Amino acid sequence: MSKRMELYSGNELVAEAAIAAGCRFFGGYPITPSSEIAERMSKFLPQVGGRFIQMEDEIASMGAIIGASLAGEKSMTATSGPGFSLKQENLGFAMIAEVPCVIVNVMRGGPSTGLPTAPSQSDVMQARWGTHGDHPVIALAPSYMREIFDETVRAFNLAEKYRMPVILLLDEVIAHLHEGVALPESDEIEIVNRKKPTVSREEYEPYADTKDHVPPMANFFEGYRYHVTGLSHNPKGLPSTDFEVVHAIQVRRQKKITEHLDDILKWEERSMEDAEIAIIAYGSIGRSATDAVEHLRAEGVKIGLFRPLTLWPFPEKRVAEIARQVKRIFVPEMNLGQLVLEVERMAKGDAEVIGINQVGGVMIRPREIVSRVKEVA
Amino acid sequence: MSKRMELYSGNELVAEAAIAAGCRFFGGYPITPSSEIAERMSKFLPQVGGRFIQMEDEIASMGAIIGASLAGEKSMTATSGPGFSLKQENLGFAMIAEVPCVIVNVMRGGPSTGLPTAPSQSDVMQARWGTHGDHPVIALAPSYMREIFDETVRAFNLAEKYRMPVILLLDEVIAHLHEGVALPESDEIEIVNRKKPTVSREEYEPYADTKDHVPPMANFFEGYRYHVTGLSHNPKGLPSTDFEVVHAIQVRRQKKITEHLDDILKWEERSMEDAEIAIIAYGSIGRSATDAVEHLRAEGVKIGLFRPLTLWPFPEKRVAEIARQVKRIFVPEMNLGQLVLEVERMAKGDAEVIGINQVGGVMIRPREIVSRVKEVA
Amino acid sequence: MSNRVELRFSGVGGQGAILAGAILAEAAVYFDGKYALQSPTYTAQVRGGATKVDVIISSDPIIFPQTSEINFYLAFAQRAYDRFYGGNNPGNRFFRDMTEDAIVLVDSDLVTNFNDPPHRVIKLPILQLALKELGRTVFSNVLALGIVTGITKVVSDEAIVNAVKRRAPRGTEEMNLKALNIGFNFAKKYMEQKSIDPVTV
Amino acid sequence: MSNRVELRFSGVGGQGAILAGAILAEAAVYFDGKYALQSPTYTAQVRGGATKVDVIISSDPIIFPQTSEINFYLAFAQRAYDRFYGGNNPGNRFFRDMTEDAIVLVDSDLVTNFNDPPHRVIKLPILQLALKELGRTVFSNVLALGIVTGITKVVSDEAIVNAVKRRAPRGTEEMNLKALNIGFNFAKKYMEQKSIDPVTV
Amino acid sequence: MTFNYDEYVRTETIPHMWCPGCGIGIVMKSIIRAFTALKWDKNDIAFVSGIGCTSRMPGYMDMNTLHTTHGRALAFATGIKLAHPEKHVVVVGGDGDATAIGGNHLIHAARRNIDITLIINDNAIYGMTGGQYSPTTPPHMIASTAPYGMVEPNFDIAKLVMGAGATYVARETISKGIMLEKYIKTGLAHKGFSVIVAESTCPIQFGRRNRLADPVELMHWLKNRGVPKTKAAGMAPEELQDRFVTGELFRDDSRPEFTEVYQQVIDAAMKKENK
Amino acid sequence: MTFNYDEYVRTETIPHMWCPGCGIGIVMKSIIRAFTALKWDKNDIAFVSGIGCTSRMPGYMDMNTLHTTHGRALAFATGIKLAHPEKHVVVVGGDGDATAIGGNHLIHAARRNIDITLIINDNAIYGMTGGQYSPTTPPHMIASTAPYGMVEPNFDIAKLVMGAGATYVARETISKGIMLEKYIKTGLAHKGFSVIVAESTCPIQFGRRNRLADPVELMHWLKNRGVPKTKAAGMAPEELQDRFVTGELFRDDSRPEFTEVYQQVIDAAMKKENK
Amino acid sequence: MVTAEVAAKPKVKKEPPVVDVIFENCKGCNICVDVCPTNVLVLIKVPNKWEGYIAEVKYPEKCTRCMLCEIECPDFAIKVY
Amino acid sequence: MVTAEVAAKPKVKKEPPVVDVIFENCKGCNICVDVCPTNVLVLIKVPNKWEGYIAEVKYPEKCTRCMLCEIECPDFAIKVY
Numbered sequence A, B: 001m002s003k004r005m006e007l008y009s010g011n012e013l014v015a016e017a018a019i020a021a022g023c024r025f026f027g028g029y030p031i032t033p034s035s036e037i038a039e040r041m042s043k044f045l046p047q048v049g050g051r052f053i054q055m056e057d058e059i060a061s062m063g064a065i066i067g068a069s070l071a072g073e074k075s076m077t078a079t080s081g082p083g084f085s086l087k088q089e090n091l092g093f094a095m096i097a098e099v100p101c102v103i104v105n106v107m108r109g110g111p112s113t114g115l116p117t118a119p120s121q122s123d124v125m126q127a128r129w130g131t132h133g134d135h136p137v138i139a140l141a142p143s144y145m146r147e148i149f150d151e152t153v154r155a156f157n158l159a160e161k162y163r164m165p166v167i168l169l170l171d172e173v174i175a176h177l178h179e180g181v182a183l184p185e186s187d188e189i190e191i192v193n194r195k196k197p198t199v200s201r202e203e204y205e206p207y208a209d210t211k212d213h214v215p216p217m218a219n220f221f222e223g224y225r226y227h228v229t230g231l232s233h234n235p236k237g238l239p240s241t242d243f244e245v246v247h248a249i250q251v252r253r254q255k256k257i258t259e260h261l262d263d264i265l266k267w268e269e270r271s272m273e274d275a276e277i278a279i280i281a282y283g284s285i286g287r288s289a290t291d292a293v294e295h296l297r298a299e300g301v302k303i304g305l306f307r308p309l310t311l312w313p314f315p316e317k318r319v320a321e322i323a324r325q326v327k328r329i330f331v332p333e334m335n336l337g338q339l340v341l342e343v344e345r346m347a348k349g350d351a352e353v354i355g356i357n358q359v360g361g362v363m364i365r366p367r368e369i370v371s372r373v374k375e376v377a
Numbered sequence C, D: 001m002s003n004r005v006e007l008r009f010s011g012v013g014g015q016g017a018i019l020a021g022a023i024l025a026e027a028a029v030y031f032d033g034k035y036a037l038q039s040p041t042y043t044a045q046v047r048g049g050a051t052k053v054d055v056i057i058s059s060d061p062i063i064f065p066q067t068s069e070i071n072f073y074l075a076f077a078q079r080a081y082d083r084f085y086g087g088n089n090p091g092n093r094f095f096r097d098m099t100e101d102a103i104v105l106v107d108s109d110l111v112t113n114f115n116d117p118p119h120r121v122i123k124l125p126i127l128q129l130a131l132k133e134l135g136r137t138v139f140s141n142v143l144a145l146g147i148v149t150g151i152t153k154v155v156s157d158e159a160i161v162n163a164v165k166r167r168a169p170r171g172t173e174e175m176n177l178k179a180l181n182i183g184f185n186f187a188k189k190y191m192e193q194k195s196i197d198p199v200t201v
Numbered sequence E, F: 001m002t003f004n005y006d007e008y009v010r011t012e013t014i015p016h017m018w019c020p021g022c023g024i025g026i027v028m029k030s031i032i033r034a035f036t037a038l039k040w041d042k043n044d045i046a047f048v049s050g051i052g053c054t055s056r057m058p059g060y061m062d063m064n065t066l067h068t069t070h071g072r073a074l075a076f077a078t079g080i081k082l083a084h085p086e087k088h089v090v091v092v093g094g095d096g097d098a099t100a101i102g103g104n105h106l107i108h109a110a111r112r113n114i115d116i117t118l119i120i121n122d123n124a125i126y127g128m129t130g131g132q133y134s135p136t137t138p139p140h141m142i143a144s145t146a147p148y149g150m151v152e153p154n155f156d157i158a159k160l161v162m163g164a165g166a167t168y169v170a171r172e173t174i175s176k177g178i179m180l181e182k183y184i185k186t187g188l189a190h191k192g193f194s195v196i197v198a199e200s201t202c203p204i205q206f207g208r209r210n211r212l213a214d215p216v217e218l219m220h221w222l223k224n225r226g227v228p229k230t231k232a233a234g235m236a237p238e239e240l241q242d243r244f245v246t247g248e249l250f251r252d253d254s255r256p257e258f259t260e261v262y263q264q265v266i267d268a269a270m271k272k273e274n275k
Numbered sequence G, H: 001m002v003t004a005e006v007a008a009k010p011k012v013k014k015e016p017p018v019v020d021v022i023f024e025n026c027k028g029c030n031i032c033v034d035v036c037p038t039n040v041l042v043l044i045k046v047p048n049k050w051e052g053y054i055a056e057v058k059y060p061e062k063c064t065r066c067m068l069c070e071i072e073c074p075d076f077a078i079k080v081y
C-alpha cells in the first residue's frame, strides 16, 4: 500500500466508492445499520452535482433508483433486512427489465425487526431468492475495508456491464468499524459504463439476444423511445405471452451470469495448496476464519481458507474441486446455516461439510472456529 | 370416495377448506390468479359470522391477518408472486412473533409482473428464503383437488399446532381448473386449535421453551396482557439483546420444525419399491410426472415417483435414501431449477440429478418428461 | 377414442362457449358419475377477445389435467379459431394440442379461414341455424353441445339433457332442450353418413 | 503485550469516551503509520445510556476486527462499567472480552462497585482531577488518554499529541495538551511504581 | 378537422387491448391532444404507469414509456424526474393503482410538489383483476369482493391530494373529453404536482355487475353523478352525497417546485466545494 | 393529588429507554390519564405500534401490546379491531412511522372510518435511526440526511387525515399535557377513526443538530410554533407559515363507523343463510 | 389507424364533412352513436367483429363536424374530416 | 416507580403539598424546573446519573400543587401529593 491510510467506516467507504464509481443518484430510506451510507450520500452527492432523495419507504426508494437509472444515472440504495424484504418486488422489476443499479444490504439480526444494531449474515439466501420468479443475481460480500471500496466499485461496474441490479452485502461489524485504509487514486479505479445502442431507433431492440447476451441499453430521452415493462416481453420490450419468446428471454437473462462466471466470480484462497481441511467463510466472518486458519497452520494443521467475495453466483466449480481435495469443510456463518447449503450441494458427499453457526448478534470469533475444528479432527 | 363428486376450482376449494378448518378472517388484496379465493371468502365469511376485508395492499393484508390471529381468529390471506414479495416483511414478523396464519401463493410466471395469467412454480425458493433473517418455514404443495382441500385444512392445523405462518403453494393450473372432487363430511375433518396457557398471567411466558418447543398462545383480550414484538425478545416477550436468550429462542423456533418432521412431512410415492430411476415432482407437475411414470412403467422402465406435499421442510432424509437407491433422479419443475437444488444437495452424488425445466407459462407435459427420461437412459 | 376425451370450445365474448364447457363437465360429473374437469380462460386473461374452455372427461381419475391431445374442437369465431386452434402458429401457447384426427366443428359463417386445414372439419352455420330454428342465437351454444355429445357420446344423452336443464334460466328450459335436440339430430345424421370429409355439410 | 493491543473506553453520554477512542485510533493511523480500527456504539444502539468504543492497534494488518482480549479498559461511569466490563453477566454480549491481566482504569468517584473485581485496577478521580487542574471536566477524556498511552505506549507520545491537536477545537489546544500531560505524568509515576495492585492510587 | 393521434402513438400496437366501450381510450386520447396542444417533443416525455388496465397505456404511446409495478409508478417517476428535471414526466394510473396500493406515493409526491402530472383513470373498480372493489367504488355498488354491496366509504381523491399538498387538482368525466384535455393540458403545463382525475367507465367489470353493462348507459350514469364546481357551490351536502364535483378544483402557483429547490442545494453545495 | 400511572404500566420496565427530556414520556402519560378518565379495562385494550422510539411505548404498557413492523401498526390494528369490534384498539406512532412508510395505512384507516384511535408523537425527525428528516421536519431544519437543511415541504398531518376521511382530528404540543389528555380522551371515546397529533420533541436527534439540544429550550421553541385554533382563525396565511394550528380541528359524528357497517353485512348474510 | 388513402385526402376546410369508421379498430360500443347530436351514426351487426357490432355512417350529410364522436370514441376508430 | 413508602403516604387532600422526585427515574432534563410556576424545583449535579443531573425539591413550601411538574415530567419521576 503506497498511499497513506485514512480512517473510514465501512458505511462511509461504500458512499466514497459509489461516488468514485460514478453514482449520481441515491434513493433511500433510513435503517440501522445502513443509515450512514444515506447520510453521507445526502451530503456529498450535491457537491458533485448528483441527487439524493429520502423516499417515503423502501419500496419507493427502489422504484426511484430504477427510474433514475433508466434516465441514465448510476444509482444506488442502501438498507438492511426489513427494508431489503420490502425492496424485493421492485428488485425483481430491475431484474426483468434489466436495469443497472446497486442495492446495499447491511445485514443485522433477523428475522423481522430482530436485533437492529447487531451483526448477522442471515440475508444471504434472501439475496438469491428473495423476489418471486426465476431471476439472475449477483451478490458481493467484502470482508476488509479496502475490499468494501473495491467491491462497491465492482458492484457498479457489474451492474452496468450486465444490465442488472447488483447486491452488496455487508454486515454490521464491518459497516460500523472505523479502520485505517489506503484507497486507490481516482485514476487507478476502473469504471465501466453501460453499452449504448449504435443502431437507429427503428432497429433498436432493447431486449434482443447479443453475443454476450447483454443487449445495449439506451437511456430515456436519448431518442430511442422504447418500452420498459415488468411483464414478460419480446426483444422490442413490448408485452408478450408467447411461450418461446418468454422462455428464450428468461434463459438469456440467466446466461448473462452463467456465461460470464470468470468475470463475475472472485475469491481469495489461503494455504489451500496442501490443505486437508478447508474453511469457507465470507464477510466479517471471513476475517475470523483467516485468523483461525493462521492459528491452526501455526499449530501444524493442514487447513486452508476459501473466502468468496462473490456469493452469487456461487463459485460452484471451485467449491466442488475443493471438496474433492479436502476431507472436511467448515462453514462458519452468523446465521443458522445458509451458504453452507450451497457448499453441501457442491460437495456431493466428497467432503464432510460442517456448519459453524451462531445467531444472537455476536460475531463468531477465531477461537470458536479453532476449537470446533480441533473438536472434530 | 363415497361422497358424490362436485365440481370446484382449486381456488374455490381453498376457500371451502379454509372455512371448514375454522378460518373466520380473511385480509387480502386481489391478484391474478388468486383473486377467486378472496372473492369467495368475501361472500361466504359473513355467512358464518366471519369477516373479510380487502386491504389497501398486500403488506396491509398480511398485517391484518396477523392482528386478527392475535385477537383469536384463524386467518388467511391469498396472493401471487408480486404480492407474496410484498408480504415478506410481515411474514417474518409472524415467524418471529409465532403467530398462526395461512398464506396462499397461487404461483404465476415471474419475475416481476411476468406472466400474470400463466402458471409457474418459481416461488418455491422464495417461500423458503423470501424474508430476511433465519426463520422456520412450512410450505405445502398439493397436486389434486382433494389434496387442495386437505392441505388447506392441514395448513391451518399446522399453523395452530406450531404457532407459525404456513404457506400453501398452488399454481395457476390447479387454481383455475374446475374438477370433480368428493369432499369429506364436516365431521371427518380433523381440526386443530392453538394450545392455550393454563397458568396465571404472572406465570405465563408466551415464548418460553416447552417440551414440544411450542409455547401455549393466549389470545388478546383474554387477560394475559403480554407483549408481542418483532424485536428479538425473551420468554416473556419483552425485547432482549442478550446473546444467549436470543440465540436460544431462535434455535427453539427451528426445533418446532426439526423435531416434528414426522408430523409435518407428507409425500406420495408410486412404484418406488424396485425403482432404478426416480422422478421428484410436486404441484401440478406432480400430475404430469405421475402420468409419465405410468407410461414408462408400462414400457417396462423401472421408474418411480416421489411427490412431496410438504416442500418445506424439505424431506431430506427420504430423498437421501432414494438417491442411494436409484441411479438417476429427474426433477421436472415449471421454473429454471429450484427444488432440484435441494435434491442435488441431498443426493450427495449418490444419484445423478437432472432437472427438467420450463418457463414461459406452459405446463411440462408427461410426454416431455417421458422423452427426457428416455433420452438420458 | 380412448377412455379419456379432450374437448375445446372457443368463441368470442357472449357466445357462450365457456358456459357450454361447464355444462358438459357438469353432465359428466353430476349425471354420469364420471371424472371430469374444465378449465376456462378468465377475464384477467382475455380482454374482450377470444375465449376458450378445455374439457376433459374420463371414467378413471384424471391425472394430467391439461389437454394435450384434443379430440374435439369447436370454434364459434375466426379470432377464436386462430388463437386456439393455432396449428399454424409455433409461438402459440396452445400449439401441439390437437390430435391428428380431431374433429373440428366450426360455425361456417364465422370461421372461414383455415391456414392449415385440419383433417376432419364440420362446417355448419350454427348461429344462423339457432336463429332460424329457435329465433335467437343465444341457444347456439346448447345446439352445439347437442352436436358434440351426439357425435362423441362423451356423456350420455340423459346426462347432457339434465345438465342443460340444471343450468337453463327459468322459462328457457324448453327452448334449450329444443336446441339440444337439433344438435342431437344433426349429429345422428352426420354419424349415419359415416363419411368424415373436410366439408361435411 | 503482543503486537496487537486492544482497548476499550466507556462512559455515559457526554463524557467523551468515544471521542477519546477516535483520537487514539487516529494517532496510530495518521501519526504512527500503524494499523488501527475503532468501533464505537452509536445512537441507534444506545439511548441516553452507556457508550463504549473499542480500539485495536497493531503494526500488522488487523485480521479479526473485534476485541476479544482487551488489554486496557477505561470506565468513566458505573453504568458503563457494569455493561461493558460485564465479567459477572453471562448474558452480556461483551462477555469474554477481557484478558486476565487487563489493566482497568476507572474514575474512582463514579465507579465504586466491582462485583467481580478485576486483577489490576487503577482508581483515579479523573473528572475531579480535570476539574481541579484544568477547571473543566470536559478535558477528562484527554487526560485519560494521556494515562492510557503513557502506560501502554500503544502509540508514540508524539502521535497522541498530534492527534489531540488535530481534533482540539480552536482555542482549546493548549488546555488539551495540558490535560494530556497530566495523564502522561500520572502514567509515568504509575509505571515507576511498577506495582500494579488492584488499588494503585 | 380530424385530429392526428399518430404522432404520439405506437401505431402498430392498435387496436388496443381494452374492452369495447372501456373509458381508458377516451382518456388516452385526451392526453395525446394535450401533448399536441403543448407541442411537447415525444423524445422529452417519460410516460409512466403501474399495473392495471389503465396502466397498459404506456405500451401504446410512442415516447419513453415505463410500465412499472402495481402502485409504484410515482416512485419510479420521481427518480426519472430528479435525474432529468428538465424533461416531462407524466404518470397514468387506475384508481386502485393510484389510491389503493399506490396511496403512499401519491400523498408524498403531492407533499413534495414535484413537477409530475398524474392522470387517474378512475373507473371505481379493479378492472384488470376481475372487478374487485377499489377505494373509489361508490357505496352499495356490487363488486366481485363486495357481493353484498360496497361497505367501505370511498375516497374523494381530489380532497385527499389537496390535503397532501398537490398544487393543481381537476376532475372531469370522460363524457367531456374536451374539458378533460383542457385540464390535462393545464396540469401538464403547471410547475408542481398536478392531479387530474378522469371519472371513467369499466363496462365489463363494474358495469356488468351493476346493470350498467352497456357502455352508453354506464357513461350516462357516470355523467349524472358529476356536478360542476359552480353548481356544487350552491348545493347542500346531502345533495352532493354520492356525487362528485367536477372542474378545476384547486390551484396554487406559489409553492416552490421540488426539483427546483433541490437544484439550489446542488448549486450551493458545488459552489462551496469548488471554493 | 398525584396521579397513579401504575395501573396501566408494566412497572418493572421503568425507567424507560427514552433519552433525558424526550417528549414521548409526556405523551405516554397523557394517554394513560385518558384511559384512566374513561375507566377502560386494560384487558380490553389492544395497544399497537410500529417501529421507532415512540413505538417502543407498548412495551411499557400493561395491556395487550403489539409492536409491529415499521409503518404497519394500523394494518395490524385493523385486523384486531375487525376480529373484536367490541374491544378498544389504540395505535401510537412516530411521525415517520405514521406518515412516511405508514402513510398509506393512515389514509385508508381514515377513509374506512374504523374505530381506532391513532396518537402520533410528532417529533419531526426519525429519532430511533439517528435523526434523518421526516415528512414533518420543518423547512430548513438540519437533519442527518438534510445536511443543507430540509428541502422537502412537510405534511400538515391534520389536513392530510381530514382529506382522507378521519372523523376526529386534534393537535396539541406536549407542553400542554392536560389538553393533550383531553383530546386523546375525546378521540378514544369517539366512534370512528380519530387522530391526535402530539407535537413533540427529540432533543437528541432533532435538538442537537439545530441548537436546541436543551430539552427545555426545545420545548419552548415547539410551543411557540403552535397557534391555537381560535387565534389562527384571525391570522394571515403568511403569519401561519412554519407554524401549526392546535386544538380540536375536526369532528364529524355523522359518518358510520366501519365495523358497525360490516356487522350489518354479517347480520344480513347470516339471516339469509339460515333461512 | 389512418390508412394511406385517408391520410392523402385533401384537408381543405370548407369541404363537406367526411366521417370515417376504421373497421379494424371499431369495437361497436355505441358511444359515437350516442354522442352524435344529429344522429349521423348507427350501430350495425357484423358477425365476428368483437361483440358483433360496428358503427356505420348512415347519414353523412347530417354531420356538422362537431367532432364529438371522434373525441369520445375510445378506440381511435372514427375520423371526421 | 412508586416505592412502597411513597405509596403508603396518606392521601388526605388538605395536607400541604409534598413533592417527590424518584431518584432512579429522573434523568435531569430540567423540564419540571422550567414548568414550575413557583420555582419549587432546581436541577442539581449528581455524578453518574444519566447526564449527571437530577431534579431536587428545593422549596417545597412554595408548591401550589398545580401538578404541572408531574404532568410534564417525561420520566414518571415526579409525584405531587
Ligand SMILES: Cc1ncc(C[n+]2csc(CCOP(=O)(O)OP(=O)(O)O)c2C)c(N)n1
Pocket (backbone or CB within 6 Å): B029, B030, B031, B032, B058, B082, B083, B086, B113, E051, E052, E053, E054, E055, E069, E070, E093, E094, E095, E096, E097, E098, E121, E123, E125, E126, E127, E128, E129, E134, E202
Ligand atoms: C403487487 C401487486 N398486487 C396486485 C396486483 C394485481 N393487480 C393488477 S392490476 C390491479 C388493480 C387494477 O385496478 P386499477 O388500478 O383501478 O386499474 P384498472 O384495471 O381498473 O384500470 C391489481 C390488484 C399486482 N399486479 N401486483
Ligand SMILES: Cc1ncc(C[n+]2csc(CCOP(=O)(O)OP(=O)(O)O)c2C)c(N)n1
Pocket (backbone or CB within 6 Å): A029, A030, A031, A032, A058, A082, A083, A086, A113, F051, F052, F053, F054, F055, F069, F070, F093, F094, F095, F096, F097, F098, F121, F123, F125, F126, F127, F128, F129, F134, F202
Ligand atoms: C422497513 C423498515 N424500514 C426502516 C426501518 C428503520 N427505522 C426504524 S424507526 C424509523 C423511523 C423513526 O422515526 P419516527 O417514526 O418518527 O419515530 P421516532 O423514533 O422519531 O419516535 C426507521 C426509519 C425499519 N425498522 N423498518
Ligand code: SF4
Pocket (backbone or CB within 6 Å): C047, E017, E018, E019, E021, E022, E023, E024, E053, E054, E123, E127, E128, E201, E202, E203, E204, E205, E206
Ligand atoms: S376490464 Fe374494464 S377497465 Fe379493463 S379494459 Fe375492460 S372495460 Fe376497460
Ligand code: SF4
Pocket (backbone or CB within 6 Å): D047, F017, F018, F019, F021, F022, F023, F024, F053, F054, F123, F127, F128, F201, F202, F203, F204, F205, F206
Ligand atoms: S432519540 Fe429522540 S425520540 Fe428517541 S428517545 Fe432519544 S430524544 Fe426521544
Ligand code: SF4
Pocket (backbone or CB within 6 Å): G017, G019, G035, G036, G037, G038, G039, G040, G041, G062, G063, G064, G065, G066, G067, G068, G069, G070, G080
Ligand atoms: S362530427 Fe359530430 S355531427 Fe359529425 S358524426 Fe361526429 S358527432 Fe355526429
Ligand code: SF4
Pocket (backbone or CB within 6 Å): E021, G021, G025, G026, G027, G028, G029, G030, G031, G032, G033, G054, G055, G072, G073, G074, G075, G076, G077, G078
Ligand atoms: S365509439 Fe368508436 S369503437 Fe365505439 S362504436 Fe363508435 S367507432 Fe366504434
Ligand code: SF4
Pocket (backbone or CB within 6 Å): H017, H019, H035, H036, H037, H038, H039, H040, H041, H062, H063, H064, H065, H066, H067, H068, H069, H070, H080
Ligand atoms: S405541583 Fe406545581 S407548584 Fe408544585 S412543584 Fe409541581 S409545578 Fe411546582
Ligand code: SF4
Pocket (backbone or CB within 6 Å): F021, H021, H025, H026, H027, H028, H029, H030, H031, H032, H033, H054, H055, H072, H073, H074, H075, H076, H077, H078
Ligand atoms: S422533569 Fe422529570 S426527569 Fe426531568 S428533571 Fe424533572 S423529575 Fe427529572
Ligand SMILES: [Mg+2]
Pocket (backbone or CB within 6 Å): E094, E095, E096, E121, E122, E123, E124, E125, E126, E127, E134
Ligand atoms: Mg380501476
Ligand SMILES: [Mg+2]
Pocket (backbone or CB within 6 Å): F052, F094, F095, F096, F121, F122, F123, F124, F125, F126, F127, F134
Ligand atoms: Mg419521529
